[in-house]
Structure formats: structure tokens, C-alpha cells
Amino acid sequence: SEMPRDPLTSREREVLQLVAEGKSTKEVAGLLGISFKTAESHRTRILKKLDLHETAGLVRYAVRRGLIQA
Numbered sequence: 347s348e349m350p351r352d353p354l355t356s357r358e359r360e361v362l363q364l365v366a367e368g369k370s371t372k373e374v375a376g377l378l379g380i381s382f383k384t385a386e387s388h389r390t391r392i393l394k395k396l397d398l399h400e401t402a403g404l405v406r407y408a409v410r411r412g413l414i415q416a
Contacts, residue, residue: 352411353395359413361388365401366408 354362357378364374375385393399396407408414 354392358388358392358395361385362392362404362408363413365389365392366405366414 352359360378361374364377365371369377371385371389372382374380374389375382378385380388392404396403398404398407405414
């Protein structure tokens with residue numbers, strides 16, 4: 347079955363990839379040169395867009411999309 351179109355922006359995909367690799371929100375902010383608050387809102391928006399409720403769901407999504415290696 348074909349995957350639905352990815353609803354995330356390229357920045358949200360970057361954040362998702364780092365979170366899925368186990369980075370904390372603080373680490374994501376540092377790596378991307380954004381504030382903690384911005385990193386947190388990206389993360390919240392990603393969860394909402396993908397209708398997920400926890401990090402484990404983000405990891406599964408990232409693996410299915412090929413954003414990270416399982």
C-alpha cells in the first residue's frame with residue numbers, strides 16, 4: 347500500500363529525525379541552532395500533525411519513512 351504524503355515541513359523532518367535518534371529537545375535546539383521553545387513547538391506540532399502521542403510513535407514513523415535506520 348502506498349504511504350500517504352508526508353505532512354511535515356523539511357524543518358519538522360529534521361527535528362523528527364533527531365528526536366527519533368534519541369536526542370532530547372535541548373540537544374535538538376543546540377544542533378539546529380534554535381531556541382528550546384522553538385524545538386519544543388516543532389516537536390508538539392509534529393506529534394499533532396501525525397496524530398501521535400509519544401516519542402515511540404515518532405520513532406516508528408521515522409523508521410517507516412526511512413528517515414532513520416531501525
